[in-house]
Amino acid sequence: MAPLNIKQGSTRFSAYDLRDPNVEIIEQHTLALVVDNESGVLARVIGLFSGRGYNIDSLTVAEVDHTGHRSRITIVTRGTPQVIDQIKAQLARLVPVHEVHDLTVEGPSVQRELALFKVSGKGESRIEALRLAEIFRAKVVDSTLESFVFEITGTPEKIDALAELMRPLGLSEMARTGVAALSRGV
Amino acid sequence: MTEVMSGARMVVQALKDQGVDTVFGYPGGAVLPIYDEIFQQNDIRHILVRHEQGAVHMAEGYARSTGKPGVVLVTSGPGATNAVTGLVDALMDSIPLVVISGQVPTFMIGTDGFQEADTVGITRPCTKHNWLVKDTAKLAETLHQAFHVATHGRPGPVLIDIPKDVQFATAEYSPPQKARISHYQPKVKGDIEAITRMVEMIETAERPIFYTGGGVINSGTAASQLLREFVDATGFPITSTLMGLGAYPASGKGWLGMLGMHGLYEANLAMHGCDLMINVGARFDDRITGRVKDFSPGSKKVHIDIDPSSINKVIRVDVPIVGDVGHVLEDALRLWKSRGRKVNKEALAAWWAQIAEWKAVNCLDFQNSDKLIKPQHALQRLEALTRGMDRYVTTEVGQHQMWAAQFLGFEAPNRWMTSGGLGTMGYGLPASIGVQVAHPEALVINIAGDASFLMNMQELGTAMQFRAPVKQFILNNERLGMVRQWQQLLHGERYSQSWSESLPDFVKLAEAFGAKGIQCSDPADLDDAIMEMIRYDGPVVFDCLVEKHENCFPMIPSGRPHNEMLLGDAETEGAIGARGAVLV
Incomplete structure (x- = not known):
């Protein structure tokens, strides 16, 4: 599929990317925005989602261009195709938003999330936790005699899977960054 | 040539450079430096309103009737919050406005200072875009950008919040030609x-x-x-x-x-x-x-x-x-x-x-009367007597607004100002003043209801002070007519809180402000009374006592398609079902 480069004022999304109007299935999409890193820009994006009743599954933001003061916001959202189109059009309308990319339709992309797990336990369960961490390529970044903190990077599904396995082994706290995503290739 | 000046002077200079001739506003502590600059010049006219909501609606009337952006100046805290309704109104109807609000000094922001409100936070979803300017060096550029954003693409209101210390501090002024143009350049050519x-x-x-x-x-x-x-x-x-x-x-x-x-x-x-x-x-x-x-x-x-x-x-x-x-x-x-x-x-x-x-169905047909003035008849006569004149019409919101849209004819754009998207009662009187300020010689009529008129009637004072001879044509049914109509159709004729007891005597009210009041209740006197209103050189409040229970038809009941219109009273029984009743 040819990449769909969505720019402000473009006629090439919502307008021309029409899908079957009768399909009301809920889709999950990963959107990447390039925005001016000015005060209030995140509030504008979040306010748009809450004000219009859209969903946010995950949201990540950080400045990626320090000289140009540009931040990249990665949002995982869900909705019917019509709602997804609306979300993109509404985002593109915000003045500090320079680019809106729908990584889900623009071609293959890589998605990664980082999570920290605190697993407390003794004896056999402690060893099992360490073994599982190894299988999932999670690193130990802190350890006491009764706990580990693991760092794991991967798709949200992989992190979910490890969390499920760690829960009976004493998973007591978890911190996740939300998804960061880039399209594949040049 | 660049010039060093205070932030307050920059505001006035930027307005001049943007071709602004009129500002609608109300002073207060956090905008005093800007008002001081306004005092020391004659290029920009300031219209002192009676309430900040009025200022924004006036600017809307000005903008809608001229095609130029309307400009508003208000103080921090209550000044800004009072402007919010007008901002949303302009956002919904795509009216270009530049609203400038004062703010407590930067070092006091976040301390719950006197007349402090999080203005950019409050107005973020109420504007097309807004800015809090914390550095005088960026003020001029921000002002120019604000005009650019308000008027390009789909027009809308923008707000610039300026802390008081930023107004006092000095920096180099950048004129519009030198200001960094925003990347905001919506596409105008169609595919x-x-x-x-x-x-x-x-x-x-x-x-x-x-x-x-x-x-x-x-x-x-x-x-x-x-x-x-x-x-x-x-x-x-x-x-x-x-x-x-x-x-x-x-x-x-x-x-x-x-x-x-x-x-x-x-x-x-x-x-x-x-x-x-x-x-x-x-x-x-x-x-x-x-x-x-x-x-x-x-x-x-x-x-x-x-x-x-x-x-x-x-x-x-x-x-x-x-x-x-x-x-x-x-x-x-x-x-x-x-x-x-x-x-x-x-x-x-x-x-x-x-x-x-x-x-041929003649859907606007109504039962006229020679004893009571029917609101539709009043508008038909107003239309007949003012057709061909240099006429601008504003409205409030409700039955009278719909009748005006049905019975008045418009031959040119920018002649009809009404609150469509937000449906703001209290819009019409201030909007009419804004229109009149922009078109001093024109006949400007606000079609009003008795309830809507009361919402911003204090602006009669503004009309008097600035000699804006606006005509307030009130279709007075002593009811919240549209609410009453819906209660009749939807809520078993239980008229909960939809009539106005203790209405003022509109003639005396007009006179209290120094304006002219006219009351008319007899269809036979209507034409003469309307002509008296038109001929009077000054603001007029026309209290037109109309049939109290007239309903506005045709009507598509909520939740029905276009081909299920109601044409008159005979068909209203059970018109709106339970599903329609939840809609507005």
Whole structure:
């Protein structure tokens, strides 16, 4: 599929990317925005989602261009195709938003999330936790005699899977960054 | 040549450089430095309002009637919060406004200081964009950007919040030519492939209709001109939303009247039955579509809009064209002409014959009376007596607003100012003052209801002070007429809180402000009274006592499609079902 480069004022999304109007299935999409890193820009994006009743599954933001003061916001959202189109059009309308990319339709992309797990336990369960961490390529970044903190990077599904396995082994706290995503290739 | 000046002077200088001649505002602690600068110059006229909401509506009236952005100046805290209703009103109706608010000094922000409010936080969803300027060096550029954003793309209100210390501090002023232009450059030219598809559809359509909206007015008078040429050359029928009245003349041969909830029977049925709908700068608002599922089921739809987010928001369209209405119409008209000006003449004649049948229903018919003034009759007389005059009309919100849209005819754009999207009672009086300030010699009439008028009546003081001879034509039924109508149709005639006891004596009220008051209750006196109002050189409050229980018809009940219109009282029994009752 040819990449769909969505720019402000473009006629090439919502307008021309029409899908079957009768399909009301809920889709999950990963959107990447390039925005001016000015005060209030995140509030504008979040306010748009809450004000219009859209969903946010995950949201990540950080400045990626320090000289140009540009931040990249990665949002995982869900909705019917019509709602997804609306979300993109509404985002593109915000003045500090320079680019809106729908990584889900623009071609293959890589998605990664980082999570920290605190697993407390003794004896056999402690060893099992360490073994599982190894299988999932999670690193130990802190350890006491009764706990580990693991760092794991991967798709949200992989992190979910490890969390499920760690829960009976004493998973007591978890911190996740939300998804960061880039399209594949040049 | 760059010049070092205070932030406060920069504000005034930037306004001058942007061609601003009038500012509507109200002073207070956090904007005193700017008011001091206003005092020391004569290029910009300041209109002192009585309430900040009034200032914003005045600026809206000014903007809507001139095509230029309206400018408002308010203080921090309550000054800014009072402006919020006007901001949302302008956002919904796409009116370009630049609102400047004072703020507590930067070092006090966040301390709950006196008259501190998080103005940019509060107004973020109420504006197209807003800024808190914390550095005087960035102030001039921000002001120029604000004008750019307010007037480019789909117009809208913007707000600049300026802390008091930023107003006092000095920096180099950058004129508009030198200011960094915002990356915000919405597309105005439509996609030529899509325009070609539209032209092909125009050539073969059997039952076409133009459905136009406020976007045509916003695009400028050239767009209205192109629309007229296109409609007349194709011979297609045309209807318009409330916001678009005047883009095509009411006397034009293609005119079907307004469409929508209280639109004309022929306009709504033509929308329902058409095979090609060309939406020009309208947004498929719920007042227009009725039940979305059954909206114009048999038609191909073209949608021309400058805002991509308007497209497919409510109604799926077949040919979307993102661009400025004026540019798109120009390209379309040129293309259609170069391809030989083709239309399906035979089918079109049959279509007009069908429309003539609908017209014959005479949906605006009402039972007139020689004892009581019917509101419709009052507007018919006002229309007859002011037609041909240099006339501007504003309205409040409610039954009177719909009757005005039905019974007054507009021949030119920018002559009709009303609160469409937000439906703000209290809009009309201040808006009429804004219009009058921009057009001192014109006849400016606000069609009002007794309840709406009371919401911002303090602005009569502004009208007096600035000698704005606005005419307040109140259709007084001592009721919240539209609320009463809905309670009758929907809530078993339980008229909860929808009548006004203790209404003021409007004549005395006018006189208390120094204006003229006229009361009329006898249909026989109506014409003379209206002429007295028109001839009086100064603000007039016209208290027109009308039939108290008149309902506004035709009406599409909530949750019904276009072809299930109610035409009169006889059919209202059980008109709105339980599902419709939850809609507004």
